[in-house]
Amino acid sequence: MTINEALPTRTDWTERGGTPAVPSTGRLRPLGLREVTLRPGFWQQRQETNRAASLAHIEHWLEKAGWLPNFDAAVEGRLPADRRGREFSDSEVYKLLEAMAWEYGRAGDQDLDARYRAIVRRVAAAQEDDGYLNTNFGRPGQQPRYSDLEWGHELYCYGHLIQAGVAAARAYGINDELARVAIRAADHVCATFGPDGIPSVCGHPVIEPALAELYRVTGDSRYLDQASLFVERRGHQVLDDIEFGRAYFQDDLPVREAGVLRGHAVRANYLGAGAVDVAVETGDTDLLEAVARQWRTAVARRTYITGGVGSRHQDEAYGDDYVLPADRAYSETCASVGSIMLSWRLLLAEGDPRYADLIERTLFNVVAASPADDGTRFFYTNTLHQRVPGTEPQPDQIVPRAASSLRAPWFAVSCCPTNLARTFAGLGAYLATTDEDGVQIHQYAAAALEVSLPGGRTVALEIDTKYPADGRIAIRIARAPETPWTLSLRVPGWAEGATVDEGAGRRRVEPGTVQIRRRFTAGEVVVLDLPVRPRITFGDPRIDAVRGSVAVERGPEVYAVESVDLPGGLSVDEVRLDLDAGLSERDGEVVASFRKLPAGSDAWPYGAPTAPAGEATTFEAPLHPYHRWARRGPSTMRVWLPVNGD
C-alpha cells in the first residue's frame, strides 16, 4: 500500500490523445490514447465497431427518444411540457460526448468532431447563468433544484458532464467548449454543495471521480476538496432511507469504514473509483486501503466468474457474500464498466496485477458480451444462465432494462450503450503503463505502443498476437533506449504453466508479474506463451449456487453451453456434463461430453435421493465463449454445468 511516487500532473495530454484517469501519484503512470494503437484483432474489431456504428446508433436514439432534444426544449422554454425520458437522461448525452472526445483524441476523426461540436453547442446553450444545467429540474412545473437528492440524479448528471468535460480537456484542450461548460457546472456544484452549502450528496455517485479528475485537469483544488467532501459525507445517513435501505446508495457506512462493496453495484463502483482518486491526490493511505480492502472482499465473495457484479435484479445490487446465482445474474454492463474504472485506479495506485486480472476477466466476459456484433444492440444485464429462450427485440423497440430479451437497440434506462461506447473509445489506455524504469503490459492485444520513459527515453513496442484464440504473445522491441529498462508482463492468475522466451529458450513463469530488466535491442522479440487450453473450474464451496457444478474456461474467456449446440432440441437444463470424459479442442471448438437427464415429472420434487444422474450413453457438444452467446438466435444457455453424480 503505497502512494509514494509523484507523477507529472497537469501535463498537456492533448498531444497524447488524452486518457481516462491521470493520478498525480501512484505506482504506475497511464499512457495516452495515441501512445497505444490497437491493431486488427479481438479488441480493435470492437473498438472499430464502436467508432463506426455504435456512436451513430446512440446519437440516433438520443435524438429519437428525445433526450438530446430536451436541451433544445430547455433553451426554447418548452420544458417541462416537451421533456422526454427518465430523470437522468441528460447523462446519456454526456456519456456519448465523453466517448466522442476519447474517440477524437485517439484517432482525430473529423466527421466525428463535427457531430461532437454540434451536440456540445446544444448542451452548452441550455446551461443557466449560474452554471446550473439539468433539463429535469428547476423550471416552473418541474421539481425545484436539489429537491430530490435520493432519486433526482442532478449531481449524477453533472458527474457525467464533468467526466465528458475532462475528456474534452484532455483530447481537445482545456479551452474546448465542453470543458468550459463542465468547469462552470463544477463551480456551481462547489458553490452549492461546499462546506457551507447543502450538506448532502447525490443518490448516485459519479461526481466524485469526475471532480477529482477535473482537479487533475485544471489544478484547481476546490474540485478535489469538493470530491473529498462528497466522499466523506456519504455513509452518515445524509440521504433519506428508502425501501432498499441506505446501503443501496452507500449511505449506510462511511467509505473508510465499510468492509466490502455493497448496494447498487454501479453506484458502489463509481464511488470506489472516486474514493481512490481522492485518496491518491490527498495522500490518504487509509482511505486507499479501505477501498482496496472492499475490492478484495468483493472479488472473493461477490463477483461472478465472468467478473460481473450485482446479483440482484430488484435493486441492481451486490448481494450478500457468496450469493451468486447464475439464474437471473444481474451483472449489469454498467457495473462492469464501473468495476474497470475502480480496478484501473487501484492498479495505477498499487501496481498489483490482480487488478489487471479482474479487468481482463471483465473485459472479455462482460464488456465483450454486451454488444451485438454490429454494435447496435446491447445486453443491459448479463445473466449466466438462460432457462427460457429470450425474445429478439424489434429494431425500433425501447426495451425495459430488466427484460429477459436478447440484445436490444435501446432501453427505457439506457445507461449501458453509452457506457460501453466510452469504454471502447478509451480501451487502449488499459493495455499498458510506465513507471520510472520501464513499461508494464497489463492486457494482451495486437497493438503498437510508443511511449516516453522519464529522461526522454522512448520505447516502441509491437505486440503481435491472436489472443485470446491463441496464447502466443510476441512483443517486438521496435525502438529502445541505449540504457537498461524493465519490460514487465502480467501473467494472468489462471495461466499456470506460462512461459517466456527472450530469444534464448522458454522458461516457465508464474502467475503475477514477470520483469525483464536489461538493455534491449531494436528488433528483439520477447514471446510470452499463455496456456489457453480449456480447463475445468470449480467454485468456492461457500457459493451455494454453483455447488456440484463446474465451469469451462479457456484463457481469459469463460465458456458456455447453448441449446443451439445440443442435439434433438434439448435445453441446457436437460443435460449433465460428463466430467470424467474431460474436454477436448477440435477445429477451434471446445468439446465436452454430456448425458441426458431423464424427463422430469409432475411429482413433488423433494424427497428421498432417487433421481438418476442421467442416461448411460454420452454425446458430445461444443461450448463457446460466453461473450458469443445469443448471437445465433434465441437459445437456452448455461455457464455452470452440473456434473453427473449429483
Add this chain to the structure above:
Amino acid sequence: MTINEALPTRTDWTERGGTPAVPSTGRLRPLGLREVTLRPGFWQQRQETNRAASLAHIEHWLEKAGWLPNFDAAVEGRLPADRRGREFSDSEVYKLLEAMAWEYGRAGDQDLDARYRAIVRRVAAAQEDDGYLNTNFGRPGQQPRYSDLEWGHELYCYGHLIQAGVAAARAYGINDELARVAIRAADHVCATFGPDGIPSVCGHPVIEPALAELYRVTGDSRYLDQASLFVERRGHQVLDDIEFGRAYFQDDLPVREAGVLRGHAVRANYLGAGAVDVAVETGDTDLLEAVARQWRTAVARRTYITGGVGSRHQDEAYGDDYVLPADRAYSETCASVGSIMLSWRLLLAEGDPRYADLIERTLFNVVAASPADDGTRFFYTNTLHQRVPGTEPQPDQIVPRAASSLRAPWFAVSCCPTNLARTFAGLGAYLATTDEDGVQIHQYAAAALEVSLPGGRTVALEIDTKYPADGRIAIRIARAPETPWTLSLRVPGWAEGATVDEGAGRRRVEPGTVQIRRRFTAGEVVVLDLPVRPRITFGDPRIDAVRGSVAVERGPEVYAVESVDLPGGLSVDEVRLDLDAGLSERDGEVVASFRKLPAGSDAWPYGAPTAPAGEATTFEAPLHPYHRWARRGPSTMRVWLPVNGD
C-alpha cells in the same frame, strides 16, 4: 377430473357459521365454521392469538396509518388531501372485515361484532350512489375511475370487498350491511365491466373468485357471468405492457391455455382460484383441468419445500421452472394464502389428497412461520436462507415490505397481516369435508366435528392429537348413524410407514387416502399413526439451488438450522452437515452433526477443486421447525444444508 356431483347451493350457511368457498358441484362439500371446533393444540393456539391479538392489532394500525380514516375523509370531502396509504389500502380494511366476519361466524364474539359493525358503517358511508367505492379514484384532484387498470387496483379492492361481503352474508346473513354494500359494488362492476362495458380486467385478480362466491351466496347469475368474463378476457393482452412483462398479471396467455402458474404469485393464485370457481359453477371441465395442470406443474417445478411460492423479489413472481434459490426466497405470505385458496378449491372439485398435502405443507411452513407468537408482528416474505442476521423493527415502525428485517408490526404494503387474519379465522374449514357417503379428514389437529351427512344422518368426531409434535391421531366416534358410512383419512405424501388401528391392531397404510367404510359405534376410536421421525430430504436434481444440499423434515414440518444454536458464534454458512452421522431426536429436539468449514480467504473464488470439505471433528447442534425461526432474536438461518464432500 370430474364435476359431476351437484351439491346443495344457496344453503343458509348462517347457522353453520359460514365458510369460505361453497361450490355448487364437486367431489367434496365444505363444512361450516361451527361444524369444526379447534381444540387446544398447534392450530387452536394460533387461531386464538389471531382472535385475541391480531385483529385488534390490525384495527389499530388501519386507524393509525390512516387507511380506515380514508373512508371518513371520503364522506367528509377531505380527499385527496387527507388520503393516506397506497392505492390498494382500502382492501386491507375489507380483509379485516372478512376476518372479523369469519371469526363472528365461528365463535359469535359480541365485542368483535360491535367493532365490525362500526367499521362497516364507515365503509358503507363512503359508497357512492352508483355503487362505486374507492378512496383513491374519481374525485377532483384524483385520477379518474378506471383510468389505471394496470396498477390502480380498483377491481382488486372490490374483490376483497365482495369477499368480505360474502363472509358477512354467510356468517351474519344476506341482509347484513356489508353484504349489501358488496352487492351494490358488484352490481356497479357488472354494469361497468359487463359484455358492453369496459372490455378489460384488473391488474390484480381477486374479483374473480369473489364474484363467483357472491353468485353462490345470492344465486344471481350476473355475478358468475361477470367472473367468467374477467377470467376469459385476461390473457388476451387487454392490459398495457409493463416492465415486468404481461405475465406479471397473467395477461400473457389465456387461463385455459397456460401450462403453469406464472407471474406475480399472489395474482396467479387468486386468478387460479377464481378460474376453478367459474369452472365448477359452469361445468367447464376444460377450464378446471387447465388450472389443475398449472397447479401440478407449479408444484413440481416452482414450489419451495415449505410450500411457499414466488422466488423473485423484484416482481414478487414465480420464477422459471426449477429456479428456487433459498437465498432471498420471496415466498410471500399472501402467495401462500392464495395457494391455499386455490388448492382448497381444487380439493373440493376433485378430491385428490395431493391438494391437501400442499395445504398442510403451506400451513405449517409458511402460514405458521409468518406471525410472531404474540400475533402482532409478521413476516411478509419467508426466505429459506438468512445469511446476515436481520434487524428487529421498532414497535411503531412501518417496514418496507421487502426489507430483510425480522417480523414487523406493519408494512407500507401490508397485505399479509390481514390475509393471515382471515385465514386463521376460517382455518377450521380446511380440516374436513363430507360427501354423499361420509367424512373426509384432510388436516390433523385437535378438534371436534359435528356434521350432517345427506339423509339427515349426523356424524360427530373428536380428534385427539398433539400433531405435529406427535404422529398419533386418535379419532373418537362421538356420534354415528346406524347405517354404514365412510371415514376417509388423508395419509400425507411424506408419511411412508403410516398405520391405522381401528381397534383390531395396526395395519400399514400407504400415502394417499385410507377409506374405512362400515358401521361405526359411538365411542369407537380409530387411530392413525403418522411417522414423524426426522428425515433427510433431497431436492430434484433440476433444482440448481439445492444441489449438494439436504433438508431436514419431521412430519409436515420443514426444519432449519439457526446460528443461535451453533457454538462459538458460527454462522450457518460456516458449517456442513455430516450426512453420515444421521439425525437423532433428543429431548424433543432434532439433533444433527456438523463440521466447521475452514475460514474463507480473499482469493479469487473460482479455480481448481482444492477447497477442503470441513474439519475432521464434528459437533452436534439442534435443528428446529422452520416456522419457529427468528423467535429468539436475530440469527442466520438455513433450511438447505450443504453436506460434506462437495
